[in-house]
Amino acid sequence: MELLEVSHNILLVAMSCVVALVAGFTGLSLTRDLGSKPDFEKKALIALAAIALGGGIWAMHFVAMLGLQMPILFYYDAAITLISALTAILIVGAALIILHFTHRTRFTVSLAGAIVGVGVLAMHYIGMAGLQLCRAVYTPLGVVVSSLVAVLLCVLAFGIAYGQRTNRNIFLGTICFAVAVASVHFLAMAGTEFVAVSDGTEFGPLMSNETLALGVIFFSFVIFGACLWVGVTYLPRPADGAAQPQENGLPKTETQLLQVPCERDGGKVFVSARDVVFVRADAHYTQVYTQDERLFCTWSVTEAMKRLCPLGFLQTHRSYLVNPEHVVRFERTKDSGKCVFEGAETPPAPVSRSKLKAIQDALASQVGAIRAT
Template sequence: MDLLDTSHNVLLVAMSCLVALVAGFTGLSMTRDLAAKPVFHKKASVSLAAVALGGGIWAMHFVAMLGLQMPVLFYYDAAITLVSALVAILIVGAALILLHFTGRSRLTIAMAGGLVGVGILAMHYIGMAGLELCRAVYTPAGVILSSVAAIALCMLAFGIAYGQRTNRHIVLGTICFAAAVCSVHFLAMAGTRFAAVPSSAEFGPLMSNETLALGVIFFSFIMFGACLWVSVTYLPAPKHQDAAPAASPAPEAAQPLLQIPCERDGGKVFISAEDVLFVRADGHYTQVYTEKDRLFCVWPVTEAAKRLLPAGFLQTHRSYLVNPQRVARFERTKDKGRCLFDGDELPPAPVSRSKLRTIQDALASQAGAVRAT
């Protein structure tokens, strides 16, 4: 069997790496801050992120393949090429569902990363199976190295991007994701040789490099546009300077009340912050207490603190946020305390030693303001 000499266009190789970076950044950014979103919004964001990540894996592969130069004419089977894209999108979608619709832990993050690595491998080798008039000949070293790189780097990428959902971690996760996609392709290609075959055995219609290039350019254009769209959320908010001072500030009553997304009897409800007595951490989620109900909330306690502390709530303990306006009385026992509420069978909210003085002063100030009113 005569093997063909191959080379690569350096510019297209660089472009393929850029496509992988853009796809990773777009997909990982689309899934930020989904915990507080309605279920439909969450499903739509996860679907778009799966298309961005899975489609980006596919686009990176075929941009690099457009740069592959061989001394024979070769084509692609359009049906197999389409299957390779859909497989990547579906497998990435399954990983994102695991992350956003189940309890997130180190294990689920690692499983999701490994699943995306499998998706990259599946996409690569299915895509290579679509070659016509030439055949890929693999070496064990290339298959093993690309497989290890795919799974290990994807687990690292998702571990970083989902360990903490900050801008810095998402950018670092993007770099690891792009490294995973590019490593799989080029490590596998380094261990792959090509042999010409006299005829094609099409599963679907044949597609030339020119036709493939049009499809890849179109998808890449959409992805770069999506990247610009999500990039807006990373820009600092502009500071507006009015030419003239406002006549008078808007009355406090005109400000929209903060609504907390909760679940009741399998359905979503929104509870006004002023009706909440306190919020208690419950693993990766929280429990919201009103006078009559205890409701499940998808916010982690860190997200609840970010939204409720500016609204006047007090953090009495690392796991508790209290509405001071609903505290009936405060009790202190030695170096700890607790806030009590009016209502049947409502548990008290503990006050940790480090926050004791702060909470006492805040509640005293609140009581003084009520008396002055």
Template sequence: MEFLDVDHDAFLVVMACVVALAAGFTGLSMTRALSTKSEIHKKALITLAAVALGGGIWAMHFVAMLGLQLPTLFYYDAAITLVSALTAILIVGAALIILHFAPRTPATITLAGGIVGVGILVMHYIGMAGLELCRAVYSPLGVALSSIVAIGLCILAFGIAYGKRTNRNILLGTLCFAIAVCSVHFLAMAGTNFVAVPSGAEFGPSMSNETLALGVIFFSFVIFGACLWVSVTYLIVPANKKPEAPEDHQPSRLQIPCERDGGKVFISPSEVAFVRADGHYTQVYTDQERLFCVWPITEATKRLLPTGFLQTHRSYLVNPDRVARFERTKDKGRCVFNGTDLPPAPVSRSKLKPIQDALASQLGATRAT
């Protein structure tokens, strides 16, 4: 078996790395502060982020492949090339769904990072399978090294970017993501040889480097355009709005995202009397007003229980500091608040005793009737 001589165009190698950076920055930035968004908005942004990250993996690979120089003519199978792009987008989308719709723990962040690492590998080898008139011959060492680097660096990238959602960490996560994508490609290519083969059966129509270049250029422009659009959000804070609350789970810094007169406001948990489930969203009650909140009751429970709130009912979370008295009638109970305009919050039968005990220490035994 005679291997072909291989070389790379240095300019396209650099451009491939730039595409990976732009895709990582765009995708990771699109998912900032998703907890403050409505469910539909959240799903739309996750979809766009999956296209940016997964499509960026694909674009980086094929920008680099455009720079591949072989002493023989070769083509790409258009159908397999398309499958490689869609596979990367779907796998990255699955990882983002885990990150944003499951409790975010070190285990889920590690799982999501590992899935994206696998997505890079799958995309790379499906893309390489689309070569026509030449065939890639892989070395076990190259496959092993690229696999370890892909999964390890993606776990590191997502651990940094999602461990604590600060701008600095997102930028560091972007760098790790880009290094992961580029390292996988070039490590795998370093352990790959090519042999010329006669034309065989085709899965889809053949596509030349020139045709591929048009698709890659178009998608790269889309990524860079989205990158510029996302960049604006780091530089501009509307004058009539407060800056978005930090997306972390520290109770002392927690702010509840609400809507008032069509605008977004952030309410401190100390201002809230109770929170009530309202379909897929919640209603937040303060002494003066009732506000709409995009959090579902499960998210509100996860965020507010560590701050001292009590879950009196599957649909109610109560701030014990705002409770004036606890009333119990047989197997029913309710929390009554300061202020005549606030309705009482019900207490379910299964929670009567723990709520009464918790409020007894808060109000004093003589005030818990």
């Protein structure tokens, strides 16, 4: 059979890459800070993130396919096209469940990335199976290279985005995700030839490029709208602390509402920020100390700083955040200091030399009853 000559519309190729970038940003941003949310809200956000990431993979593929130009008229099987979208969403959803409902380790993060890579591949080849009046002919090299790229780049993307849940890592993970999706598509297409066939094997109704374009435009509009929605959360919020009641220097309503996600005996518990005495860094995670116990927290110290310092917590050391409400005494030595808390079993929190003056002044102004010795 004679191979067909194919070309691509550069504008639509570029647009497909933008769709992948926006979908990655939306999906990875939706899953920020899920540890502090109740299970129902967590499940709902994971479902939305799966739709954004899986649907973004689908939209990227078919935006690029709209730019595919061949000397014959061809159609898409609507049912197979729908199956390709649902497959991507379900596989990505499975990966997100592993990330957010199991203990997160390097292995689980890599496993989730590999699963998403498989989802990209499955979506691509199922979507290509929906072509009618022409048939894709694959080369072994194209399949192998695209498969390796899909898995490796998705593992890298999720390793970066979930290594530490900082804004910087989410942005870098977004770029890696977009590169992964686009690379898989175009590497696979580079190893694909097309031949014309006289009859199709329709599984569902046929769909022209024009009809497909309407669906892709609508879904892309939804993804871009969701991107704007989550993008607002990255903007600095206006300061309105003057309108909130204060108690011992801490905004009462916010500290009561903020729940710090912790683990106790293998189960998830939430501790009110007001009950936290201090937070100590522990590798990529933190230890949360209350007056009664010490708990493991999945937040990094950077994430804890971002959430607790605006509420009045003080960074006394690069590894320590202290709630001044629980400080009963500040002790200073020649080159360092420490914050002492109620209860003999609660260890003191060190104060580094560079922060001595700032911490002593902050405690004096916020707590008032501190006795410096």
